[in-house]
Amino acid sequence: MYDESIQRAAKRAGISPLNFVHPYENELLALVQPNAAKATSIVLTGTAGDGKSRLCARLWDAVGGNQTSWYSSEIYHETTAEIAGKRRTVGVIRDLTALPEDGPYGDYADKQALLEAVSRAFLEDDPSTIYIVAANDGQLMDVWRRLGDSGAKTRALLEDALVDGRQSPPTVAFYNLSNVPCTQILTLALNALLQHPGWSAAYDEADPSGFFGPNCPIRRNFEILKEAKFQDRLTQLFKLMELAELHTPIRRVLLLLSNMLLGHPAAKNGLMLPSDVATFVHNGTAYKGDIYQNLFGANLSASRRDSLEVIEFLNRFGIGGEETTNRIDNILVFGPNDETLRAYYEDLVEKGMPADGLSRLRALRNQYLEHPESAQENDHEFLASLAAQRRKMFFTIPDDQVEDLRLWDLTVFRHAGQFLSDVMAPLSNGERVARSIVAQLVRGLNRVFTGMLVSTDRELLIASGLAGSSTSTNQILQETVSVAPRKGEKIEIVLSKLPTLVVQLDETNRSYLPLNLIRFEFLMRVAGGALPGSFSRECHEDILAFKGGALLAAVSRIRPPEDEADLVFRLLTLNAEGEPSDEAIEVHYA
Known part of the structure; x- marks a missing residue:
C-alpha cells in the first residue's frame, strides 16, 4: 500500500509528505462521528492510486484506531468507537484483494466468515458493527461473486451502485473515487x-x-x-x-x-x-x-x-509530433532573422530558455540554414529539436494569440479549444451551446448518415440505403429533424456525464449521442470536408450505431395512416452546392 510506504519514508527522512484534503474526505469523516445521523458501513472503490488507502487511514484515525497497528502489515483492523450515539465495533479492510483467505479476523475464523459478516452489516438498519472496505472496482465484484448465495443481496446492492450508478441504500455509503474529476x-x-x-x-x-x-x-x-x-x-x-x-x-x-x-x-x-x-x-x-x-x-x-x-x-495529443502549422514552423526556423516574426520568436521560444540550451539551439539552427544539404531524410538535429520547441510554444502562446497562431493545430485535436470554450464553458455555466456549433455537428452527422457531401445544417437527414442503414451511400430519406424547435422537434446539446447531443423527434421520442473529445473532433472534421474514415474508424462506427438508433426512433414515430397502400420512397439528391432535395418515388403493387 503506497500511502503507508510514503508515510514511513517521509518519517525516516524527517520531512512533511504532500498533504491535501480529498474531495470526499469531510463527507466520509462525518459518517463516523458520535453525532452522525445514522450508522453506515462504507465502501471505497476506484482504480489503483485513487486514494483508497489514504482515506482508510484518515477514517481509522478519526475513530481513534491504534497507529502502530495501522502501519503494520495487517490488512484487517478493528477497534471500537462511538458512532451515531452508540458504541460500535469498526472493522477496516484496507485492501480487499490483499486480504488472505486464512484468519483469524477479530471474531471470524477466515475471510469467508468475515465477508459474510460484512454482507449482513451492509443490510442492517442499525448495525452493532460497521465496516469500511476498500477495493479496486473490478475486484470488488469478483470477491462478492465468489461468496455465492450468502452474499447475493449485498452483491446486487454493490452492482447497482458500481455498474448502474444508482444511489446506495442508507445502510451503506458507496464512494467510487474514480468519479472525482x-x-x-x-x-x-x-x-x-x-x-x-x-x-x-x-x-x-x-x-x-x-x-x-x-x-x-x-x-x-x-x-x-x-x-x-x-x-x-x-x-x-x-x-x-x-x-x-x-x-x-x-x-x-x-x-x-x-x-x-x-x-x-x-x-x-x-x-x-x-x-x-x-x-x-x-x-x-x-x-x-x-x-x-x-x-x-x-x-x-x-x-x-x-x-x-x-x-x-x-x-495522445501529439504535441511536439507532426502536428504544426506553416506559420509556427516559420517562426521556429526563420524567426531570429525575420522582422515580422522576431517578436514571436523572442517571446515564445527564447524567453526563459537557459543560456546553455539557447546557445546550442542557435548553433544547430545556423548549421542547418547554412548547410541544408547536410540534412539527409530530415534527420538533422535541428529538425529533431523542433518537436521540443513546439511543446514549449504550446504552453507559452498567450491566450490573446491562441486564435492568431492556431494553438490547437499543434495537437491532433484541432477543435479541442472549441470543445472547451464553445461547448463545455456554456454548459458548465447553465447556458445553451450556440446553434452554430450544433449546426456544424449536424452537418457532420448528415455526411456520415448519407455518405454524401451534404452542406445543409438546418435539419438532420436520417437516411438509409436499399440494403439497410449501413451501406456507404444512403439516399433513401426516412426522416428529417429540425435543428431549431419546430412541432416538437429540436436538436440540442445538454450536459450529462459528458456533453450529449439530443435529437428530439417529439416529446417522448429522443436519441442521445454522448460527445467525448474524439467524437466531437470527428464530427467537426467531417463537417469541414474530411472523409469519415480518415480520422477514426472506431468513431465512424459509433456514429453509424447512433444512426441506427435514430432510424429506429424515426420509423416508430406515430404517423397518421396512409390513404394509399402503394409504397413511396423519398430519394435524396444534391445540387452543386450540396443542398439536398428529395423526390418521391412511388412503387405500385400490381
Missing part, C-alpha cells in the same frame, strides 16, 4: 506541491553552482510550474483527458508532477537528485532537464514512457 485532483496536488515549506528551505540553502542555484533545472521547472499560464494550459489538457474518458488517479498525477520537476535524460532512472545538478550545470547539459519535455516523458526510455498511463495519455 482529474482536473480537481490536479489542482489539489499542484497547490499542495507548490505550497510545501521545503521550497523556501531550498531557496535559503541554494548552491550558486548547483542545487537551486540560478542555473538549476529543478528551480527553473519549479518557477515555470508556478506560472498561471502554464497551469491553465496543463489544466486544459487534463480537462480534455476527462472529456476523452481517460481517468488519471492521484498516484499518477503525483508521479507526473515529480517527473516534470526532476526529469533529466542523463540522470539515474531519468530523475535528478540534488547532487546531480552541479554536474549538469558544469557540463552544459542542465537545459535537458526541461519541464516542457518532461511533461511528455522525453527524459524516460520509450518503454518506461509507454508504461506510465498519464504520460501515454498526454502523448
